[in-house]
Amino acid sequence: MKIYVDADACPVKSSxxxxxxxVDIPVxxxxxxxxxxxxxxxxxxxxIYVDSGAEAADYRIMKLAEKGDIIVTQDYGLASLGLAKGxxxxxxxxxxxxxxxxxxLLQTRYLSAMERKSxxxxxxxxxxxEEDRKKFSELFRETLERL
Known part of the structure; x- marks a missing residue:
């Protein structure tokens, strides 16, 4: 098991x-x-550094991730692909x-994009x-304990 982080804008990397x-899991x-x-x-x-293209980090994460790995991202598209991979x-x-x-979540993202386009x-x-940080830390700890 590994933990993949979509790291460009991730505010919880240190956590x-x-x-x-x-728990000795590679990040x-x-x-x-x-x-x-x-x-x-x-x-x-x-x-791991990737080109600055729009989905370059997403593609690399999906290439490397395996069923049962943890992915941390704010990108709904990457989240959808990660779920499909298990x-x-x-x-x-x-x-x-x-x-x-x-x-x-994807539907909401799509509707917002259409509004912006118009x-x-x-x-x-x-x-x-800070409350978001605490909430993430709790969820992350619980997730690791379950595994």
């Missing part, structure tokens, strides 16, 4: 690394070259993507809060 270290951070860092990662953490998929705001909720303004995501 993931810390918790994964306790793979997938990030675009535009977010390159010389920062050395702790043992058990690998960073992965456990978590959002950094502290909820699990499921086969029961993914269709509604010139309307849509609301962006709410700011990430």
């Amino acid at each position: 993931i690394i810390s918790e994964a270290k306790h 793979i951070l997938v990030s675009s070259f535009s977010h390159f860092s010389n920062e050395e990662q702790p043992p058990g953490v690998e960073t 992965c456990i998929v978590l959002h950094h705001k502290g909820f699990t993507y499921t086969n029961e909720n993914i269709d509604q 010139g309307k303004r849509t609301k962006g995501p709410k700011p990430f809060t």
